[in-house]
Amino acid sequence: MSIELIDLHPAPADLKQLVQSGFKCQPRQLPAWVLYDAKGSRLFAQICEQPEYGLTRTEIKLLEENAPAIAKAVGDGVIVEFGIGNARKVSPLLNAIRPSTFVALDISQAALKDSLTRLASTYPMVSILGICCDHSSMQALPPHPRLEGVRCIGFFPGSSLGNFTPKEAVAVLRRFRKLLGGGPLLLGLDQPRDPIQLEAAYNDEAGISAAFARNLLHRLNRELEADFRPDQFSYRARWQEEFHRIEMALVSRCSQTIVIDNSTWSFSAGEPLITEYSVKYNPQEAARLAEKAGWRINQRWHDSADSLSLHLLEP
Ligand code: AVJ
Numbered sequence: 001m002s003i004e005l006i007d008l009h010p011a012p013a014d015l016k017q018l019v020q021s022g023f024k025c026q027p028r029q030l031p032a033w034v035l036y037d038a039k040g041s042r043l044f045a046q047i048c049e050q051p052e053y054g055l056t057r058t059e060i061k062l063l064e065e066n067a068p069a070i071a072k073a074v075g076d077g078v079i080v081e082f083g084i085g086n087a088r089k090v091s092p093l094l095n096a097i098r099p100s101t102f103v104a105l106d107i108s109q110a111a112l113k114d115s116l117t118r119l120a121s122t123y124p125m126v127s128i129l130g131i132c133c134d135h136s137s138m139q140a141l142p143p144h145p146r147l148e149g150v151r152c153i154g155f156f157p158g159s160s161l162g163n164f165t166p167k168e169a170v171a172v173l174r175r176f177r178k179l180l181g182g183g184p185l186l187l188g189l190d191q192p193r194d195p196i197q198l199e200a201a202y203n204d205e206a207g208i209s210a211a212f213a214r215n216l217l218h219r220l221n222r223e224l225e226a227d228f229r230p231d232q233f234s235y236r237a238r239w240q241e242e243f244h245r246i247e248m249a250l251v252s253r254c255s256q257t258i259v260i261d262n263s264t265w266s267f268s269a270g271e272p273l274i275t276e277y278s279v280k281y282n283p284q285e286a287a288r289l290a291e292k293a294g295w296r297i298n299q300r301w302h303d304s305a306d307s308l309s310l311h312l313l314e315p
Helices: 015-022 038-047 055-074 091-097 109-122 166-180 195-201 208-224 283-292
Strands: 002-007 078-082 101-106 127-132 152-156 185-190 233-240 245-252 256-260 263-267 272-279 296-302 308-314
Touching: 002 109, 015 208, 038 208, 055 091, 055 185, 055 296, 055 308, 078 091, 078 166, 091 109, 101 109, 109 127, 152 166, 166 185, 166 283, 185 283, 195 233, 208 233, 208 245, 283 296, 283 308
Parallel strands: 002 127, 078 101, 078 152, 101 127, 152 185
Antiparallel strands: 185 308, 233 245, 245 272, 256 263, 296 308
């Protein structure tokens, strides 16, 4: 088996700076990726197992059932996955496409190492190249003998694009197009559907989604010596029809003052701190988004309820 890891040292986030600028916005907000410290990543993996959150299970099933057709449509090449996380989704593609090389990108060095070690024992014939980087701002793959003159097939599952605003999403898709240098992109997006069902998916009975959001406050307390009392914020996930998105927020239960590294921030009762958005795209909206970024959608696979799509984008 062969694993190689390239560490591009994604700039350590200046959390203090993010708070300074994000808390001046109205409403207050931090970028979604701040949710993913070690504890946050574990909680997110647990969210994926909750009965209300079907996205992960539906997408894996869709990939498994359509892998031969997808392989035929995308053709041969090196698979490049943007944000491999715990590597739950790429196996059907590795089985069907049988690439000689698999490139996995992730911001978390720990997640990358764990996932690649596991994959390497299952796929001894595949050369695995892990790149620790911030893939959303990356312009090109680093030069590597395994990547010379090869055709790249991008893979961006999980509706992760939904964490970006539509404007940011276009910029991300445009960068991916450049990075893939003419190759296709398989993009997994979930769709607007029954608001009650959607809100439940982001506010599960077991309270894992709420714990995931509140973990953000624990992180700020720990890393910036802030004095948030997480129980003084309630968690809210609501469908915003005008934006086709779920808005997730921590809402201040009372009027309170928080001290973060010599700055004081007052929250009024009912004031939200947005933890993330999850934008949903129907196939028409997805096509428009892709077009704006210089792609066209060639093919689409979806589940029987048509709640989630794998779009095949071609330049
Ligand atoms: C990782 C952005 C796809 O929006 O469904 C799930 C994140 N947050 N529950 C999503 C998330 C709370 C998730 N994405």
